[in-house]
Amino acid sequence: MELKKYAEKSTGKKIPWVSDFRDAWTDYLTTPNRWFLPKMIDKKYERTTLDKADAVTIVASGMKDDFERKYPEVSAKTNFVLLRNGFDADDYKHAALPQKRNDKFTIVYTGSMYGKRNPYYLLDTVSELVKEGKVNKDKIKFIFVGRMGSDIQNYINNSPLKECIELISYVPHTESINYLMKADAMLLLIDEDKYSKMILSGKVFEYLGASALTGKPVFAIAGDGEARDLLNETNTGIITPHSHPEILKENYLKLYNGFFENNNAILPSYNKAAIEKYERKLLTKQLAEVFENQLKIMN
The missing domain is CATH 3.40.50.2000 (Glycogen Phosphorylase B;)
Incomplete structure (x- = not known):
């Protein structure tokens, strides 16, 4: 002013x-x-x-x-x-598409984790699926790329899924994009908070850009709000509300089983035109x- x-x-x-x-x-x-x-x-x-x-x-x-x-x-x-x-299409020009599929069903998260933005809900739920014999622990992988709070690191170190989790510290943006290109699903965590309805970070659009090239889904844990609406508009997301572990189990198994049965942990009907308008x-x-x-x- x-x-x-x-x-x-x-x-x-x-x-x-x-x-x-x-x-x-x-x-x-x-x-x-x-x-x-x-x-x-x-x-x-x-x-x-x-x-x-x-x-x-x-x-x-x-x-x-x-x-x-x-x-x-x-x-x-x-x-x-x-x-x-939005996202910058030029960021993906030099990103390499994987030549072969992953041996393990791999979920990738890029960005910081701290406070309420943490993977506890997901990891606890997948641990239950392992106990129930519905998921093979040796065939799943989580890659978390970016800065992470010490409390979250301690949680992961004590998690039953510790061996399934790869922690990557801060990397250049181009390298972060490469991790997304190799993902079978991209994890989006929207904080459970009264202001969360307004959250529409750059990460969401970065995921959309990768999804347009790979056809892989955004695996979102989010309540009602802008992020959920955007994923529905573009048909790029599988969305689970907070505090609904049975729905989370169902959605995770949908991708996990699809990946191993016929490699269809992808989005058959994502709306490319809707994605491209956010370039x-x-x-x-x-x-x-x-x-x-x-x-x-x-x-």
């Missing part, structure tokens, strides 16, 4: 302001629990931004609902534009249109 004032003063021209919210400023999943005064200041800046910006781009429609709840008198006149994160070149074009519209209004 101050930069806008400075730019207008320097140029002598009125300049449109497009404010981009990839995350909400306050009341978000990872917002620190701070002292009341900083909280008040943050809310003031958030409200002022919505009030003064000529357009506000948001990554999830739930963000608009949240702003309307917090600042109804301001949000009613805010020009919101939905602009997803970043198209989204950048939409952003350019937002800028152009604001310039026309200003002139």
